[in-house]
Amino acid sequence: MMSPALVLLALITLVPFFSIIWMSFNDVSLMGGLSMTFSGLDNWQRVFTDPDIRASWLISLVYFLATVGLEMLIGTVMALLVYSLRRGSNIIISLLLIPMFIAPVIVGLLGRFMLDPSHGLYAWILNETGLFDGNILGSVGSAMAAVILMDVWEWTPLVALIVLAGLTSVPEDTLEAAEMDGANYRQKLLYIILPSISNILLVALLIRAMDAIRFFAIIFITTNGGPADSTKIIPIRLYDIAFRFFDLGYAAAVGITMLVFSILVANAFTKLLKRRENAS
Amino acid sequence: MTPAKRWLPFTLKIALLTLLLLWTLVPILWMVLSSFKPNSIITANTPRLLFTPTLEHYATLFSGGNSLWPYLTNSLLIAGTSTLIAVVLGCMAGFGLSRIRIKGKQHLAFWIISTRMAPIAAVIVPLYLLFRYLYLLDTHIGLIVAYLSFNLPFAIWLMTAFFDDLPPDLEEAAMIDGATKFQAFRLVVLPLMTPGLVTTAILCFIFAWNDYAFAQTFSGPGTQTIPIAAAQLLTQTGIDWGKLLAIGTIVVCPMAIAGLLVKRWLVKGLTLGAVK
Numbered sequence: 001m002m003s004p005a006l007v008l009l010a011l012i013t014l015v016p017f018f019s020i021i022w023m024s025f026n027d028v029s030l031m032g033g034l035s036m037t038f039s040g041l042d043n044w045q046r047v048f049t050d051p052d053i054r055a056s057w058l059i060s061l062v063y064f065l066a067t068v069g070l071e072m073l074i075g076t077v078m079a080l081l082v083y084s085l086r087r088g089s090n091i092i093i094s095l096l097l098i099p100m101f102i103a104p105v106i107v108g109l110l111g112r113f114m115l116d117p118s119h120g121l122y123a124w125i126l127n128e129t130g131l132f133d134g135n136i137l138g139s140v141g142s143a144m145a146a147v148i149l150m151d152v153w154e155w156t157p158l159v160a161l162i163v164l165a166g167l168t169s170v171p172e173d174t175l176e177a178a179e180m181d182g183a184n185y186r187q188k189l190l191y192i193i194l195p196s197i198s199n200i201l202l203v204a205l206l207i208r209a210m211d212a213i214r215f216f217a218i219i220f221i222t223t224n225g226g227p228a229d230s231t232k233i234i235p236i237r238l239y240d241i242a243f244r245f246f247d248l249g250y251a252a253a254v255g256i257t258m259l260v261f262s263i264l265v266a267n268a269f270t271k272l273l274k275r276r277e278n279a280s
Numbered sequence: 281m282t283p284a285k286r287w288l289p290f291t292l293k294i295a296l297l298t299l300l301l302l303w304t305l306v307p308i309l310w311m312v313l314s315s316f317k318p319n320s321i322i323t324a325n326t327p328r329l330l331f332t333p334t335l336e337h338y339a340t341l342f343s344g345g346n347s348l349w350p351y352l353t354n355s356l357l358i359a360g361t362s363t364l365i366a367v368v369l370g371c372m373a374g375f376g377l378s379r380i381r382i383k384g385k386q387h388l389a390f391w392i393i394s395t396r397m398a399p400i401a402a403v404i405v406p407l408y409l410l411f412r413y414l415y416l417l418d419t420h421i422g423l424i425v426a427y428l429s430f431n432l433p434f435a436i437w438l439m440t441a442f443f444d445d446l447p448p449d450l451e452e453a454a455m456i457d458g459a460t461k462f463q464a465f466r467l468v469v470l471p472l473m474t475p476g477l478v479t480t481a482i483l484c485f486i487f488a489w490n491d492y493a494f495a496q497t498f499s500g501p502g503t504q505t506i507p508i509a510a511a512q513l514l515t516q517t518g519i520d521w522g523k524l525l526a527i528g529t530i531v532v533c534p535m536a537i538a539g540l541l542v543k544r545w546l547v548k549g550l551t552l553g554a555v556k
Contacts, residue, residue, distance in 0.1 A: 001372040001373065001375055001376040002380070004369055004372065004373075005372060005373030005432065006436075008369060008428070008432065009395065009433060012425055012428055012429050012432070013395040013398075013429060013433070015406075015410065016403060016406035016407050016410060016429070017406070019410060020402065020405060020406040023405065023406060023409065030412075034409070074300075077296070078300055081293060081296055081297050082297075084293065085297075092297065094540050094543060095304065095305060096300065097539070097540065097543070098304065098305070098308060098536045099304060099308070101486060101532070101535045101536045101538075101539040101540075102308075102490075102531075102535070103489070103490035103491075103492065103507050103531050103532070103535070104490065104492060105490075105492040105507040105510050105511055106507075106510065106528045106531050106532055108514075109510055109514060109524060110307045110308075110311055112514065113307075113310075113311065113314075113524075113525065114307055114310070118323070118325065119322065119323045119325060119327075124325075124327055153304070153307070157304070158550060161546060161550070162555055165555050165556075203554045203555055204551075207550070207551055210397045213399050214398075214399050214400055215493075216400070216401060216493065217492040217493055217507075220493070221492070221511060234401075235399060235400070235401035236401075238401045238402070238405070239401055239404070239493075242404070242408070243497065248408070248409060252405050252406065255399070255402030255405050255406075256402070258401065259402050261399075262394065262397045262398055262399055262402075263394050265397060266394035266397045267394075269397075269554070270386070270389060270390050272554070274386070276554070
């Protein structure tokens with residue numbers, strides 16, 4: 001029963017996988033029909049010496065730490081708040097979840113709409129309160145902050161949902177026992193709640209880590225890497241190399257370095273699952 | 281409420297929650313609300329809450345030369361087909377994978393999960409070349425295949441997790457009673473799998489429906505999907521915000537409703553079965 005699916009999966013994943021490896025050792029040209037000329041390690045040498053690539057990895061790192069960090073933090077707080085509600089938690093979590101169903105293109109559209117310098121609601125509020133009165137998506141610094149917050153807006157609910165599922169497994173009697181022994185909330189949080197959801201937090205972290213490098217549509221649609229390349233995370237750089245400069249061989253080499261990252265995450269994920277299986 | 285859950289003064293808790301709700305909902309509500317405003321009010325310098333609602337943006341979207349219909353049918357056809365294939369094959373493979381005991385199963389699992397996690401930008405490059413070779417650019421089949429590259433491993437993986445929760449005793453009992461393996465699967469196991477199947481299908485559909493990067497690269501005049509329609513309007517000079525916000529509303533609302541319908545199984549689905 002497994003074979004049709006696995007054969008098809010092999011076809012649509014292994015063929016591209018070997019193609020991308022082969023491409024990375026070639027100069028791929030689309031001009032006047034498709035042609036490939038073997039170029040040895042040329043593309044690979046560029047990957048490790050190109051200052052633009054290094055800059056993009058650095059921006060990716062900042063983007064990654066800021067988005068995933070904020071999402072974990074706000075998501076956990078969100079979950080703890082909803083968990084502590086006496087009633088209405090179901091409807092409230094439903095409302096909070098909506099952003100994660102929204103297409104990244106529309107998240108980008110919303111960002112541009114809310115931040116539009118002449119009529120955006122958020123731009124207007126920032127302007128009226130005197131907090132910021134420039135073109136948010138057009139200035140270095142504020143553009144980066146804006147695309148980070150758009151990602152945080154979309155994906156914090158996912159973290160909250162996962163953490164909330166973990167909170168329901170926190171042993172109530174242990175908490176009550178601690179309560180009787182005079183533990184305050186901070187102690188219970190640090191010594192009982194957080195340790196018992198640490199595995200769940202790790203799952204959330206891995207899921208977000210994997211998606212943080214998978215998607216790039218929000219930046220694509222809002223700043224497309226600008227201004228002055230300040231939001232050019234590595235997938236955007238790769239897309240530029242491949243489909244603006246049509247340097248597909250080089251793009252393939254960059255793509256493989258990204259694949260390495262996601263394979264590491266996938267590896268951590270399967271290890272974690274196995275550990276949980278053995279524990280139960 | 282157990283005392284353990286009490287941790288902040290009630291008012292502070294409500295204030296924080298209200299803030300989070302506002303942060304989450306204001307952009308969506310503002311989009312939906314503004315999609316019923318005439319353009320002159322949308323682009324006014326000060327935001328306006330009161331106005332005479334109009335359906336003009338939705339009307340222009342579905343009439344005239346460059347209407348949304350072809351984009352909508354492309355989206356439905358492509359996302360629908362890739363979902364159907366992913367769920368049918370994923371269900372079969374998931375059942376097999378869940379029941380089989382083989383050496384190296386772990387490596388198989390690792391292969392499946394890493395194809396699901398592969399960065400889209402990295403997948404696009406070789407697929408683009410292959411699609412050019414095979415004349416699959418600007419075809420529905422091309423995009424269906426592209427979406428299967430993430431939906432198929434997702435469906436296999438998630439269905440395996442759902443089947444893992446179902447003890448094999450059930451189908452074994454049916455087989456002792458004389459059912460063939462296929463009958464046991466179809467008559468005993470499958471009906472119990474409805475939540476798993478529906479959750480997998482809805483999530484696959486949302487992933488495909490929401491995609492932008494693949495569609496932007498592989499689609500042509502005949503195969504553009506709704507996110508492409510939005511992106512095209514967004515890159516024009518003199519953006520027609522009314523029309524765009526109407527498209528946004530059309531893209532978002534059905535998916536939000538579909539997603540919330542399977543809320544109970546959402547954690548399992550979105551953590552690929554790691555959290556129950």
